[in-house]
Amino acid sequence: MAPEDEKHTSFRKPIEIFCYTVMPFGLKNAGATYQRAMTHIFDDLIHQKVECYVDDLLVKSLGRNDHLKDIRIVFKRIRKFDLKMNPLKCAFGVSSGKFLGYVVRHRGIEIDPNKIKAITEMPPPRNLRQLRSLQGQLAFIRRFISNLSGRCQPFSKLMKKDVRFKWDAECQEAFDSIKRYLSNSPILAAPIPGKPLILYTAALEESLGALLTQNNEEGKQNALYYISRRLIGAESRYSPIEKHCLTLIFAVQKLCHYMLSYKITLISKIDPLKFLMTRPALTGRLARWAIFLLQFKIIYMSQKAVKGQALADFLAAHPIPADSPLNVDLPDEQIMQVEENERLPFWKMYFDGALSIRPVRPPNIARARVGIGLIFVAPDGGIMRFSFSLTEPRTNNEVEYEALLAGLEIAIDVRIQHFQIFGDYQLVINQVLGIYKIGKLELTHYHRRALELLKQVPNVKMARVPRGQNAKANCLAKLDKEMANINEERSIFIGVYTRRILEPALL
Incomplete structure (x- = not known):
């Protein structure tokens, strides 16, 4: 203790x-x-000769010969x-032992046989208290059990409030399957530095599951972690x-300490x-998920390109229900729209807006002048330019x-x-992509209309894009004073039109 404390x-x-x-x-x-004190004491030895918790x-x-030197x-x-160390709790020169x-x-790493014995010899729970005790014991060894949440699914209905506890045949079958699994529980390996990891994921109707593996020196896959x-x-x-x-998000968040390395x-x-x-x-949670995955x-x-016992065991632990819909291979029609082919004839559009306030007669009155510029680039390199002046002043x-x-x-x-x-313009781009929220009410109908047109x-x-890459559209938006910046052609034919503003919807 510090003397002052x-x-x-x-x-x-x-x-x-x-x-x-x-x-x-x-x-x-x-x-x-x-x-913190132990980390400071064994700072240069941790993960080399010492593991401390x-x-x-x-x-x-x-090696056995190096062990005495390390202990010294x-x-x-x-x-x-x-x-100070307790000699009754110490063991020296052993090839295996209990740790944490x-x-x-x-x-x-293996499950403690005493913990397996406590579960396999446990009688079926007769009340909610005993069921919670069983789930607590399973939670401690959950990293060893593939699809634990799916296996315990029949128990969840008994945990709900105001539900009469009734241990039926479905619960007993789930309990017996867990016992059979623990009788041949897997051994989890430690990751090998420098080798990539393999993440298997499966999504069922009522549960999620993932398995993290790694190829060993012999080319066989070792299981590292099960989550569900x-x-x-x-x-x-x-x-x-x-x-x-x-x-995928659940697995990455749970195994973040593996994923970052x-x-x-x-x-x-x-x-x-x-x-x-x-x-x-992307909007809402999809946008958050996409941003989160960028750091990994x-x-x-594809599963079809993988052959191995680890995949077979993982799929066996995550069976697809018999009444599952047949269109699971194409789960969302929108998935067909996300394939980008570089050979497709893509058009490009650069847009920008300009707002300036200039005095008019009488000189004490200021009038806002608003313009927008558009540049369309065809797949063959052709260019179309448009410049609009709005009928009424608007904000940026x-x-x-x-x-x-x-x-659009x-x-x-x-x-x-x-x-x-x-x-x-970062705000508009990110609002349409769903990254930013709509903070001002007057932008709501603009955002809604943009999504309708995008569909x-x-x-x-x-x-x-940076402002420098959007200079031409900016020049068109400020046509009356920025035309000199467009000097790649001696004469440019531009259509100048008048456009009515979008009226807000009546609430």
Whole structure:
């Protein structure tokens, strides 16, 4: 204890008042403080010769001859910082042992046999309290059980409020299947640095599951981690492709400490990365998911291209129900629209708006002058330029929306099928893509109209570009004073039109 804090740990005895000179039990931050101290003491040895979790210490060596040297180094460090060890809880020179509730061997991590025995010899639960005890024991070893949430699905209905507890044949069958699984439980390996990881995902009607594996030196796949959970509330009503996206997000969040350090190969029935990364516009949770996945190195591989026992075991643990719809291979008609082919004849549109306030007669009155500029680039390189002046003054945000709407209406009129939209105004681009929320009420009808027009173009993509790449559209928007910037041709034919503003819908 710090000398100035010792008085805060004082306690009274009949003869005198005492205080702790070392950290006592029961403090809220005791675990974190102790872990920080141990990390500081064994800083250069952790993950090399020592693994430490709070007061549990493990000294590891590759060879028996090196083990005595490693123990000597650790004991010197312990003596230096005046740490005390309990000899009754120590074991030396062993090839396996219990650490943090698991059995650690040279080939991997196993479930403690005592924990398996406690579950396999457990009688069927007779009340809710015993069922919760069973689920608590299963939760401790959940990383070893494939599709645990799916296996425990019959138990969930007994956990609901105001439901009479009745242990039926379905619950007994689920309980027996868990016992059979634990009789031959898998061994989880530690990841090998530098080798990519393989992530299997599966989405069922009521649960999600994932398996993280890695190829060993012999080319065989070792299981690293099993995860699963039930679908809650509205998640059960997601489309099949959204369930696969949710499974990927759940796996990445749960296994983030693995994902950030390795390259990941995703193996799934459907490619959720293509669905999230190539959609023309993302809103709500899909946009959040897409942004979250950008920080990871994940590539997709179809299940049909993979052959191995790990895949077979994973699919066996995640069976598709017999009444599953037949269109699961094409779970969403929108998935057919996200395939981008570089050979498609894409049109490009650059849009921008301009707003300026200039005095008019009488000189004390200012009038807002509003203009929008559009540039269409055809697949063969042809260029069309448009410049509009609006009938009424608008704000900067509204002017940019007006420019986008005008370009979409022109694209629909000329029946453009493949369309790429570029603009430099971040707020409008991100609102249409669903990244930003609509903060102002006056922009709501603009946003709604933009989404309606986007649906009428079969294949459309939108992206923000730097202002320098959008200079020509900006010049057209400020036609009266910026025309000198367009000097690539001696004469330019431009159609100048008048456009009415979009009136807000009546609420």
